Amino acid sequence: MKLSGKTVIVTGAAAGMGEAIAKKFAAEGAKVVATDINKELLDPVVQSITEAGGEAVGLVSNIGNQEDIDQMVHEAIERYGSLDVLVNNAGIMDNFVPVGDLTDELWDRIIQINLTGPFKAARAAIKVMEKQENGGVIINNASIGGLFGVRGGGAYVSSKHGLLGLTKNIAATYGIHGKIRANAIAPGGVATNIQSTITEPHELGSKAIGSIGGGTAPIGQPEEIAEVALFLASDASSFVNGAIITADGGWTAG
Ligand SMILES: NC(=O)c1ccc[n+]([C@@H]2O[C@H](COP(=O)([O-])OP(=O)(O)OC[C@H]3O[C@@H](n4cnc5c(N)ncnc54)[C@H](O)[C@@H]3O)[C@@H](O)[C@H]2O)c1
Numbered sequence: 001m002k003l004s005g006k007t008v009i010v011t012g013a014a015a016g017m018g019e020a021i022a023k024k025f026a027a028e029g030a031k032v033v034a035t036d037i038n039k040e041l042l043d044p045v046v047q048s049i050t051e052a053g054g055e056a057v058g059l060v061s062n063i064g065n066q067e068d069i070d071q072m073v074h075e076a077i078e079r080y081g082s083l084d085v086l087v088n089n090a091g092i093m094d095n096f097v098p099v100g101d102l103t104d105e106l107w108d109r110i111i112q113i114n115l116t117g118p119f120k121a122a123r124a125a126i127k128v129m130e131k132q133e134n135g136g137v138i139i140n141n142a143s144i145g146g147l148f149g150v151r152g153g154g155a156y157v158s159s160k161h162g163l164l165g166l167t168k169n170i171a172a173t174y175g176i177h178g179k180i181r182a183n184a185i186a187p188g189g190v191a192t193n194i195q196s197t198i199t200e201p202h203e204l205g206s207k208a209i210g211s212i213g214g215g216t217a218p219i220g221q222p223e224e225i226a227e228v229a230l231f232l233a234s235d236a237s238s239f240v241n242g243a244i245i246t247a248d249g250g251w252t253a254g
Pocket residue numbers: 011012013014015016017018035036037038041061062063064089090091092093113141142143144186187188189190191192193194195
């Protein structure tokens with residue numbers, strides 16, 4: 001098994017890619033701290049892992065809250081004795097609202113969950129990983145919205161660009177001068193619940209996304225992203241550091 005003995009935190013583990021990553025990692029021998037704000041969806045995920053013979057604990061935890069972040073790292077150490085992999089996966093969308101119509105409230109919420117939360121979780125994880133003999137791995141689930149201008153609204157795209165910068169800074173600092181690798185995944189369209197959160201798509205924002213073929217993008221499955229995350233978490237990627245792995249079925253290749 002590729003993650004035997006490793007302790008992993010997966011944020012946003014109750015659904016979509018986080019759920020697929022938590023299940024895949026547990027099946028590969030990891031001890032999983034699965035966190036999410038949605039207890040109703042999180043409980044069955046943890047139950048399904050343990051019923052399959054895996055090791056996992058569920059924690060209701062908001063990535064926008066410092067106390068919750070401290071608690072999730074504490075849980076990994078107290079329960080399993082180490083923190084080997086942090087998967088910053090939880091993220092939210094912004095109804096494609098472009099900058100001219102972006103409220104302070106929406107901007108702050110998207111940046112808090114998609115960028116500030118992952119930064120704070122990485123900061124807490126690094127403090128632990130630095131002291132461990134085998135260091136650790138940080139994986140940030142970004143988006144092709146972190147590489148291109150109109151795969152979301154102004155706040156979403158800015159948050160994901162920021163997340164890639166955070167990834168590279170950690171990689172170039174702690175990967176070269178320490179034992180912590182950091183990489184990012186940039187998924188394209190993936191079949192998850194996140195689309196249902198686009199309740200009031202902004203007209204201009206939608207037009208901009210439509211103009212680059214937003215509606216015709218290939219759609220991947222969460223398990224296909226979990227495979228990429230597994231590679232980045234495992235020792236198979238020992239020389240991969242600071243990489244952004246696009247997983248979009250070729251949407252942005254053309
Ligand atoms: N689905 C896509 O097409 C797509 C494409 C590119 C990138 N992404 C990114 O992938 C990641 C996972 O998205 P998904 O599509 O699996 O979404 P999803 O909505 O299916 O799952 C996200 C999970 O995160 C949880 N969550 C939301 N806010 C949280 C918070 N404050 N604290 C903790 N958990 C929280 C939700 O409850 C949910 O269970 C996100 O960062 C998203 O931006 C998604």
